[in-house]
Amino acid sequence: MADSYDAVVIGAGPNGLAAAITLAQAGRSVVVLEANETIGGGARSAETTEPGFVHDLASAIHPLGMGSPFFSGLPLHEHGLEWIVPVASVAHPLNNGEAAIAWHDLHQTAVELGEDAAAYRKTFDRLIENWDDVTDFTMTRLTRFPRHPMLMLRLGLAGAAPATRFAKSRFATEAARALFAGHVAHSLLPLSYPFTSTFGLVLGASAHTVGWGFPKGGAQSLTNALAAYLESIGGEIRTGTRVQNLSDLPDHRAAIFSTTPAQVGEIARERLPQHSRLWMRRFKYGPAAFKIDFALSEPIPWANPNVAHAATVHVGGTLKEIATSEKQMSSGVPPTKPFVLLAQHSLFDDTRAPQGKHTAWAYCHVPNASRFDMTQRIQHQIERFAPGFRDTIIAKRTWSPAELEASNANLIGGNVGGGSNRGSRVFLRPGIKIIPYRTGNPTIFIGSASTSPGAGVHGMSGHHAAREALATALR
Ligand SMILES: Cc1cc2nc3c(=O)[nH]c(=O)nc-3n(C[C@H](O)[C@H](O)[C@H](O)COP(=O)(O)OP(=O)(O)OC[C@H]3O[C@@H](n4cnc5c(N)ncnc54)[C@H](O)[C@@H]3O)c2cc1C
Structure with a gap:
């Protein structure tokens, strides 16, 4: 891993990978840090019962992935996605x-x-x-x-x-x-x-x-195709790297969290204004x-x-x-x-x-x-x-x-949807904000299922958060 990047993405789920691809496509240097030994977050597969039986660990059916405007524009079939x-x-x-x-x-x-x-x-x-x-x-x-x-x-x-x-x-x-x-x-x-x-x-x-x-071979095939494409355009991924503090990150100009607000509030607490820490702590899980x-x-x-x-x-x-x-x-x-x-x-x-x-x-x-x-x-x-x-x-x-x-540390209390869908959060995520991906610190962004358009394997939250970073911190 290099000492310095334009951007660091925390979490290699579909949104983290989508954010990293968006940044790498724009010519920025980017590394994705993933806590688990395997990439994919909610889009992973493994033999969890008997050898030869491949099960999806979370998401299994992907109308949102197939219809994602961002994924549709990527050459994922060239990297094995069917x-x-x-x-x-x-x-x-x-x-x-x-x-x-x-x-x-x-x-x-x-x-x-x-x-x-x-x-x-x-x-x-x-x-x-x-x-x-x-x-x-x-x-x-x-x-x-x-x-x-x-x-x-x-x-x-x-x-x-x-x-x-x-x-x-x-x-x-x-x-x-x-x-x-x-x-x-x-x-x-x-x-x-x-x-x-x-x-x-x-x-x-x-x-x-x-x-x-759904992807042939399991949700992992979509993840593997995203990762292979990201690496083909210069992005890096490092697994087994749980980020617990901003000091764990290499030098960077922007950090994009594909985690829930609670994790951002914890990891970045010293660099966030008090009102941001407060709403992140109060964010409701479903x-x-x-x-x-x-x-x-x-x-x-x-x-x-x-x-x-x-x-x-x-x-x-x-x-x-x-x-x-x-x-x-x-x-x-x-x-x-x-x-x-x-x-x-x-x-x-x-x-x-x-x-x-x-x-x-x-x-x-x-x-x-x-x-x-x-x-x-x-x-x-x-x-x-x-x-x-x-x-x-x-x-x-x-x-x-x-x-x-x-x-998967994002599944707080086993929460499927990256946060409660009650009240205005059914559409406005993580809350009533004009730009949902901002955190109150101009170099820290959030782009996960907790932000609009919400849960599902579509990568759009990560993509939008990365675009926000490109328009501001990485301009
Ligand atoms: C049981 C279940 C079934 C589902 N079924 C479907 C379905 O069929 N179709 C569908 O479209 N969606 C489904 N979903 C929802 C979908 O999986 C999620 O909405 C989607 O994966 C969210 O993507 P994400 O990138 O925001 O987060 P995630 O996919 O959760 O990825 C987050 C990643 O961040 C990593 N991470 C967390 N904290 C840290 C840290 N501190 N440092 C480093 N890395 C960290 C995690 O390890 C993880 O890899 C399902 C979810 C569940 C739980």
């Missing part, structure tokens, strides 16, 4: 062997929803038609004036409704309501909260535009994940065979059941019948398991830092829609919120 996009984006099994499927094809999805075909089309048609503008707006820092204000106003007005109300008033069938509710539950908010419909609208539309795909990696002897035996056409399965039953699960979680109670997010990559990617064998990635939302073991409840929910599932389990590895935090 997206796999199943014909169905999301499957949502229901009772009695029924299932709602969000096929990549809008028409097929609508037709299968029968009575709700026209309502489904009406809900998503315009968003799909204007998908580039929707992406442009949602992937920016959201404090910028939108390029198409009328479209965004319409999205804002429709999305302002609580999801339960929207789903009941828009759709007549249990299938369409449940499908919508499954998308909304990614918000980590109770479905009765204002603006939760926005998640159902945007994620629902993404199912029919970019599709819900719900956690309880996760299980499964090694399976065969594919999951779904009662409805169409469920095998999607890599992503929303396992939670009806709108009412999903709303109850997320409400319990939000009131500090481990859900009795949890909404389970499940990915079955090995049906589409034969690099993920030994021949004939399979993997499953499953997690549910629990209160922050919960110690409750959700293993039986998660397995019970899967078994409900796939009788015989338990008999297919060869091995499993569970991850409590505390274990998730031990594997």
